[in-house]
Amino acid sequence: MPEVWARLEDVSIRYGPKVVMQNLSLDIVDGAITCIIGLSGAGKSTILRLLNGLKRPDAGRVFVRGQEISTLRERDLISIRQTIGFSFQFAALFDSLTIGENVALPLREHTKMSGEEIDKLVSETLESVGLGNVESRYPSELSGGMVKRAGFARAVISNPQCVLYDEPTTGLDPIITHILTNTIKKLRDRLNGTAVVVSHDLGSIYMMADYVAMLFEGAIIAYGTVDELRRSPNPIVQQFLQGSEVGPIPI
Amino acid sequence: MSALEDVGRDTATFLEYAGGVANLIGESATFIGRLRIRVNETFSQAYLLGVNSWTIVLLTSLFTGMVFSLESAVQAVQYGIGNLVGGVVAFTTARELGPMLTAVVVAGRAGAAIAAEFGSMVVTEQIEALQSLGLSPIRMLVVPRLVALIVMLPILTVFGDIISVLGGMLVANIYANISYDSFLASVRSTLPFGDVVRGLVKSLVFAVIIVAIGSYQGLNTRGGAAGVGKATTGAVVTSIILIFIFNFALSYILFRQNA
Ligand SMILES: Nc1ncnc2c1ncn2[C@@H]1O[C@H](COP(=O)(O)OP(=O)(O)O)[C@@H](O)[C@H]1O
Numbered sequence A: 001m002p003e004v005w006a007r008l009e010d011v012s013i014r015y016g017p018k019v020v021m022q023n024l025s026l027d028i029v030d031g032a033i034t035c036i037i038g039l040s041g042a043g044k045s046t047i048l049r050l051l052n053g054l055k056r057p058d059a060g061r062v063f064v065r066g067q068e069i070s071t072l073r074e075r076d077l078i079s080i081r082q083t084i085g086f087s088f089q090f091a092a093l094f095d096s097l098t099i100g101e102n103v104a105l106p107l108r109e110h111t112k113m114s115g116e117e118i119d120k121l122v123s124e125t126l127e128s129v130g131l132g133n134v135e136s137r138y139p140s141e142l143s144g145g146m147v148k149r150a151g152f153a154r155a156v157i158s159n160p161q162c163v164l165y166d167e168p169t170t171g172l173d174p175i176i177t178h179i180l181t182n183t184i185k186k187l188r189d190r191l192n193g194t195a196v197v198v199s200h201d202l203g204s205i206y207m208m209a210d211y212v213a214m215l216f217e218g219a220i221i222a223y224g225t226v227d228e229l230r231r232s233p234n235p236i237v238q239q240f241l242q243g244s245e246v247g248p249i250p251i
Numbered sequence B: 001m002s003a004l005e006d007v008g009r010d011t012a013t014f015l016e017y018a019g020g021v022a023n024l025i026g027e028s029a030t031f032i033g034r035l036r037i038r039v040n041e042t043f044s045q046a047y048l049l050g051v052n053s054w055t056i057v058l059l060t061s062l063f064t065g066m067v068f069s070l071e072s073a074v075q076a077v078q079y080g081i082g083n084l085v086g087g088v089v090a091f092t093t094a095r096e097l098g099p100m101l102t103a104v105v106v107a108g109r110a111g112a113a114i115a116a117e118f119g120s121m122v123v124t125e126q127i128e129a130l131q132s133l134g135l136s137p138i139r140m141l142v143v144p145r146l147v148a149l150i151v152m153l154p155i156l157t158v159f160g161d162i163i164s165v166l167g168g169m170l171v172a173n174i175y176a177n178i179s180y181d182s183f184l185a186s187v188r189s190t191l192p193f194g195d196v197v198r199g200l201v202k203s204l205v206f207a208v209i210i211v212a213i214g215s216y217q218g219l220n221t222r223g224g225a226a227g228v229g230k231a232t233t234g235a236v237v238t239s240i241i242l243i244f245i246f247n248f249a250l251s252y253i254l255f256r257q258n259a
C-alpha cells in the first residue's frame, strides 16, 4: 500500500442550491504525481483549495498527513500551508511587487535567510523555470506565460513537501510546457515531494502522471495509472481522453 | 410572512457584517499588540492614504471655514458681537466639522482605494495566494493601512482645522472688517485646548472605521469586476454613515461635561 499524503473523505461542496461535489473521496499518494482531469467547472480547482484549507467542505473531512485540516482555525493552517506550494491558474502574483519580490516573499517572511542568499535562490529558481533577468520587472510588464512561470517559481521556492498546480501548462507554448512538466517531475524526485496537478494537457499528463483521477458531475469516476485509465471501459473517460464530441458527456 | 422573512434575513446579514468587521478589528489589534507591524509598508501606506489626501483636505477645510465666517461674520458685527466670530468658527471646527469633514473626504479617497485594491486582489486570487503562502492578509495588508491612517488622519485633521480657521479669519477680515488680532484673540479665549484633543480622539475612531470597512468590503468582494465596484461604493457609503453616527455618539460622550 502506498502512503497517503492527503485524503478527502465524503466531501460535499455546495454554492447556494448548486451542488459541486457530493460525497467525494480521494486519496493523494505520497511522493507521487496525481493529475486531476475533468471538464471546466467540474470542481478541479476546488479540490486543490480543499487540500490546503483555502476552502472548507460543507460536509466531509480533509486530512493532510493524517491531520484533519477541515476543522482548523485560519491561524493553525499557517504552518501546514508553509509545507504546501500552490501555483495558481492565473499566477496570482502580487501586482504591487516586482517578480523578484514576489518569488522572495515566502522566504523573507518565513525564514531567517540573508537578503543575499534570498536573491541568489530567487534567481536560481527563476532560471529553473526559464526566466532570466526579470527580477526587477513588474507582473504587468511580462507576458501571460512568463507571469505564470514566475507564479510557479514562487510556489516551489521554499521546497514544499507538496505542490498543488492549477493548470500549470494551459496557454503556454509546447517548449515551455515540456520544461515545466519536467520541472514538476524534478521537484517530486527531490525531497520525495508530492504533486497534485490539475491539467487538460494530455501530453504532459502522460509524461508525468503516476496517478490520474477523473472528476465528473461531483464525483471521481475513474482513478488509476495512466495505462489503467487508457484501458478504462468507462465511455465518459474514453470520450474525454479522445476529445470526441460524440459520447455520454453533455455538451 | 415574506416581509418577516426579509427582516430576518436582513438582521442575519447585518449581524454577519458587524461580526465580520469586529473580527477584523480584533485580529488587527492582536497583531498590533504583538508589534507585528510591517514598518516599510506602513510608511508607504501613510504616504499613499494620508499624505496624498492633503490637497482635498485643504480645499474642503478652507472653503468650509470661509463659508462659515461668511454666514456669521456680518450678522455678528451688526449685533455687536463681531469679537466672537473667531471663537465660533474655531469651536465648531475643532469639535465637529474638522474631524468629520476630514474623515468623510478621506473615506471617499482612502477607504475607496483600500476596498478597490483588496477587491481586485480577491478577484485575481492574490488574497488566496497570500493565504496559500501561510501569510495572513490581515497582518500583511490591513494592519499597515490601519496604523498608517490612525497616525495620518489626526494629523490631517489638525491641518484641516488650522486651514479652516485661517479661511474663516480671511473672510471675516474682508467682509466684516474683523481684524486678525481680534479674530485670533476670540479663538484663544473660546476654544479650550482639550476640545482640540477630543476632536482628534474622534478622528482616531474615524480612521478605524474607514480602514475596517474598506478592508472588510474589499476582502469580501464577490463576482468579478462588477463586485469590485460594488465593494468600493459600499465601503464609502457605509463608512460615511458610520462616521456620522459615531460623530454624534462621540460628541455626546466627549463633550458632555463642558457643553
Ligand atoms: N465562489 C463561488 N460561488 C459560486 N460558485 C462557485 C464559486 N467558486 C466556484 N464555483 C462553482 O463551482 C464549480 C467548480 O469550480 P472550480 O473548482 O473552479 O472548477 P474547475 O477548476 O474544475 O473548472 C464551478 O461550477 C463554479 O461555477
Ligand SMILES: [Mg+2]
Pocket (backbone or CB within 6 Å): A044, A045, A046, A089, A166
Ligand atoms: Mg479551475
